[in-house]
Amino acid sequence: MSSIELDHVSKLYANGAYGVRDVDLSIGEGEFVIFLGPSGCGKSTTLRMIAGLEGISSGDLRIGGRSVNNVPPRDRNIAVVFQSYALYPHMSVRDNMGFGLKMRGVGKAVIDEKIREAAGLLGLTPYLDRKPAALSGGQRQRVALGRAIVRDPVAFLLDEPLSNLDAQLRAEMRLELVKLHRRLGRTIVHVTHDQVEAMTMGDRICIMREGSMIQVGKPLEVYANPVDTFVARFLATPPMNLIPARLEGRGDGLAVIGDGLDVPVPDMHRTAYAPVAGREVIFGLRPEDLHETPQPGCVRIDVTVVAMEALGVENILVGQIGGTGGKPVEIAARLSRHFTAPVGASVPLYLDARPMHLFDPETTRAFPRPALRIVKS
Structure with a gap:
């Protein structure tokens, strides 16, 4: 049993x-869970409490249904992979991978067999006799994972293991970790501050801020239905556009009114947002819900171009709206790679309000509306 339960742990x-x-x-057996948040939010501390490297002040921590609050790390059968790899520089890859088992008195034949299996799984067989200094960063990371695998733990705890790698290696290792999880079927808890890792790797994301876990869910569901403005902006690059506005009644409908903004609320949200009518709100919309060409049901807004970021597969427009009644609001739009516009130009964009959010300016919490689902094609 490799389930992990944190019961009001502090x-x-x-x-x-x-x-x-x-x-x-509650983390299910065989689940891949991501702890996501900025530096200092408590994600690594939570991981270390699961590992037994930090004491628990209150609450109960259970692994496989057994309370482990007072169980030392060596008796939890949990493997931890740190950001720094922590390899012994004077030892070969083979000796690094087998060191923990050797210290436990495991026989040489068993150690050799476990190393052979793990090396084959991670593509390390040609490097078993090399020292860490002769390996690339990605290969050293694989050795650290291999050392964890040979222990045959009930769960793996990964503390920002990819942050020392360059962008290409990080992308490769993300895929390797997902493949590894599928092959081993073990519980994995992965700490990161990288939104791409969170969105692409985990079964669930646990978003943390200032020591608290503020939203837990499947990546695309959290992305589509953030509970507050922090989640809305943290879980994407570019982040969600957040625009100060007011929700007003209009005939038998509603409209979001702001400086440079006049957006009828779609019928699908009218009932949910009716109690908020007449209040100041924060209007939230993802950059991909702004389009460069007219779309059915979309609302035109005029944007002054501040910058264009060409990413190859797409262009990110950074622009401003409003400004007649005060400071203009900066927004971002994710557009096709064919769209270009000079800085300072005024361009029309077309806003799809169906995925819209309204947030309370005082609490930053989202006003409730029917949850949206994003289905992978």
Whole structure:
């Protein structure tokens, strides 16, 4: 059994500050879960409590249904892979991978067989007699994973293992970790501050802020239905556009009114947002919901171009709207690679309001509406 349950777990330091506050989470056997958040949000501390490297101030931590609050790390059968790899530079790949088993008194034949299997799984067989200094960053990361695999743990805890790699290696290792999870079928908890890792690797994302877990769900569901403005902006690049506005009644409908913004609320959201009519709101819309050509049901807005970012597969327009009643609002639009416009130009964009969000300016929480689902094609 490799389920992991955190039952209102907290970490309180001697100075009275919480590193982690009241985390309540159940991780199923064989699940790949991502802890996502900015630096200092408590994600690594939570991981270290699961590993037994940090004490728990309150709550109960269970692995496989057994409380492990007072169980030392060596007896939890959990493997941890750190950002720094932590390889012994004077040892070969073979010796690094087998060192932990050797210290436990496991026989040489068993160690050799486990190393052979793990090396084959990770493509390390040709490098078993090399020292870490003779390996690339990606190969060293594989050795650290191999050292964890040979232990045959019930779960793997990965603490930002890809952050030291360059962009290409990071993309390759993301895919390798997903493949590895499918082959091993073990529980994996992966800590990262990288939104791409979170969106592409995990079965579920747990977004943390200031020691608290503020939203948990499948990546695309969290992306489509953020609970507040922090999640809305953190879980994407470019982030969600957040525009100050007011929700007004209009005939038998509703409209979001702001400086440079006049958007009728789609019928699908009218009932949910009716109680908010007459209030100040924050209007949220993803950059991909702005289009360069007219679309059925879309609303035209005029945008002054501030910058164009050409990414090859697409162009990101950064622009401003409004400004007649004060400071203009900067927004981003994810457009086709064929779209270009000079800085300073005024261009029309077409806004699809169906995926819109409204947030409370005081609490930053999303006003409830029917959840949207994004289906992978």
